[in-house]
Amino acid sequence: MxxxxxxxxxxxxxxxxxxxxxxxxxxxxxxxxxxxxxxxxxxxxxxxxxxxxxxxxxxxxxxxxxxxxxxxxxxxxxxxxxxxxxxxxxxxxxxxxxxxxxxxxxxxxxxxxxxxxxxxxxxxxxxxxxxxxxxxxxxxxxxxxxxxxxxxxxxxxxxxxxxxxxxxxxxxxxxxxxxxxxxxxxxxxxxxxxxxxxxxxxxxxxxxxxxxxxxxxxxxxxxxxxxCNNFFLCKEAVKNAIPPRGKFSHKGVMGKVLLIAGQPGFAGAAILSGRGCLRAGAGLLYILSDESCLTPIQTALPEAIFSSMGKEFQGFNGINLSDFDAIACGPGLGQSPEATDLLLWLLNQIPSATKLVLDADALNIVASNKLLCKLPPNSILTPHPGEFSRLFGLGANDFETLEIQRQASVKYGIHIIYKGRYSRLSTPGGIAFFNPTGNCGMATAGSGDVLTGVIAALLGRGLSGENAAAAGMYIHGRAGDLATYQLGEDGILASDIAQNIPIAMKELI
The missing domain is CATH 3.40.50.10260 (YjeF N-terminal domain)
Incomplete structure (x- = not known):
């Protein structure tokens, strides 16, 4: 590897x-x-x-x-x-x-x-x-x-x-x-x-x-x-982490991803995450969301396949989790009892071969229900500082918080991306990778949803948890830099970041 x-x-x-x-x-x-x-x-x-x-x-x-x-x-x-x-x-x-x-x-x-x-x-x-x-x-x-x-x-x-x-x-x-x-x-x-x-x-x-x-x-x-246990991520590392598309590639070998996201009023989170996933090269994307999100999602993402959760959670309505290479859960999901039941069911049923990335409301559900021990090995969590605090607590200073993050990755066998300027990834091996890309203009609603989709796509394409998380945060940050060059730090939207994902990836070829 x-x-x-x-x-x-x-x-x-x-x-x-x-x-x-x-x-x-x-x-x-x-x-x-x-x-x-x-x-x-x-x-x-x-x-x-x-x-x-x-x-x-x-x-x-x-x-x-x-x-x-x-x-x-x-x-x-x-x-x-x-x-x-x-x-x-x-x-x-x-x-x-x-x-x-x-x-x-x-x-x-x-x-x-x-x-x-x-x-x-x-x-x-x-x-x-x-x-x-x-x-x-x-x-x-x-x-x-x-x-x-x-x-x-x-x-x-x-x-x-x-x-x-x-x-x-x-x-x-x-x-x-x-x-x-x-x-x-x-x-x-x-x-x-x-x-x-x-x-x-x-x-x-x-x-x-x-x-x-x-x-x-x-x-x-x-x-x-x-x-050393701290590293500064380089373009060459990301370039080598992502295998090139084969000459005879088809959608079936480029990753089948399930995105569980959205609730009434929050279809946008599912759309942004789905757009990030598709723009990062996922072969097939299924979106499981609230029925009220059907029209906005299918209008914004005609390439995605939509499935409804129903008003009360009763399994995945015929979806077989083993069909998927990667599952992303959390953007716009909410923290209702139904959302909690859904996440609990997912953690109990997810096949060992299927890779998992959790963000946003899924992280808050994990924190409030003390579910860290139930996470599959090599799961990827993408908290911002507030979500991280609810999951693991914060240190008295940034260096102490880094060590808390590192120890949590080792203890639970998971990858954690602490989002911010110089987002950092901690691994189950106790290594921290700092991301050189990104800027303060990316501090905008939905930016993290796009990141979740990008990571899910890379997991679906066969990257390990460590490589997908590292490459995902680098590409996401670079897309944000490209958007900022075009529009300035004050005006970029999460959709602008998603739009620039393919350009950021093209730079790696």
Whole structure:
């Protein structure tokens, strides 16, 4: 079976990255100073590409550690690129790290009039209203709150309107745990080699507004040996997870999906989920819904086959569950006693070979009736934060909630997609995959219904639960990005996302 881990990007801890730095230094071989220079050149290349104008003066705030050494090297290299650069150094250069001291001495020798020791907050008054700030005060090794001059400088910088760009990580921010206290509120960050786990958490929104990552050439052999349980999903992983259609494919081999969705007034949820399913390539779609939904569903989805639940639930009215490759349940279903009976019957009767995805009202029924232990192995749950809280509870911070999610997947043998920006999938093996696609414009009614349909289609097409969930959230997010490019974040509808599913999938071919 295709393994997503092999094609996804690891998200190591700060300690692991430090170990990988040393591994590269010893085995490339390369000196630590040369590696610092290489990283600084990578940052400068990124900076020139993203901020090409030389009109704004740039103030580099450098500290006494290796992050400050990066900043000093960056300042020197950007001057060569004809940027107007000045450096404010916080700390005693004689007590700086060895590589930072070397770069300090090199800079002051070549550009003695462009650097000043930052001794008081009044020195920051040199920063003009149009200046850019490059933050290189402290790096990813920080594990305690800021204090003293660093805290005062960070608070002052945050009070300024200037655009701030951080090297590797904003000063004061923790890389892989919840940040305590103040940090630079960066407009842009370039992270070296890997994304930082903290960048992917909602609680970091004000600390990191936009971020990128670039490789600085750490040895692949060392990366391969890292033991990580967090991964950043890549396009290549999704592309390889979805098998191509065979030349002689027909609807019978492209997946037969049953969607259980809709109640009076909520036919739209069934329609959106069904549209997502069909647009993701399901061969056959059956929709089991309330009789009142017949006309709107068959009008909107003539390709689907409709079956009525009847006024009182009495089994599936002749539908044989073993005929289906995948079943999706929940969008617009409601939480009535009849809906609860239906879900209980489904959980008791679903064949072991049939794959299951639950969303929306089905999740609330599971939570209120304590049905987690009844879920078939490898079921896929797609909760938003409110539904997740009802199912599993929330931690005191986003990192604790991630661990609650991971442990729930392991305990119950299920896949969980925690929906949001950087939606994350946890697996029964304790792995978490973070999704790079999607945007805040997708926070609109029915968006999750489309996702459920996409995942059901991929399950029907033969993907494993892990691969279908990961590929589904990637494709769904990419479709949302395409819709946003066309319409803007404020105006997209769930139907726009569904409409762009085939285009998102075409990009994977």
């Amino acid at each position: 295709f393994n997503l881990n092999n094609f996804s990007l690891k998200i190591p801890t700060a300690d692991q990255v430090s170990t990988l730095d040393q591994f590269t230094i010893l085995n490339e071989p390369i000196t630590s100073l040369e590696l610092m220079e290489r990283a600084s050149k990578i940052f400068c290349h990124w900076f020139v590409k993203n901020f090409p104008s030389r009109e704004n003066r740039i103030m580099v705030l450098a500290g006494p550690g290796n992050n400050g050494g990066d900043g000093l090297a960056v300042a020197r290299l950007l001057i060569i690129e004809h940027y107007n650069i000045n450096v404010l150094f916080l700390g005693n250069p004689d007590k700086a790290s060895e590589d930072c001291k070397t770069n300090f001495d090199k800079f002051i020798k070549i550009f003695p009039n462009r650097i000043k020791i930052l001794s008081t907050l009044t020195d920051l008054s040199q920063i003009g209203p149009g200046d850019f700030i490059i933050d290189a005060l402290l790096g990813s090794g920080l594990n305690k709150p800021l204090e003293g001059n660093f805290l005062r400088v960070v608070r002052k910088v945050n009070s300024l309107p200037n655009k701030t760009i951080s090297i590797d990580i904003p000063t004061g921010m923790f890389a892989d745990e919840t940040t305590v206290g103040d940090s630079i509120q960066a407009d842009h960050v370039l992270s070296f080699e890997f994304p930082k786990l903290s960048f992917l958490m909602p609680e970091s929104e004000e600390r990191v507004k936009q971020w990128d990552f670039e490789s600085i050439g750490l040895l692949k052999r060392g990366v391969d040996e890292l033991d």
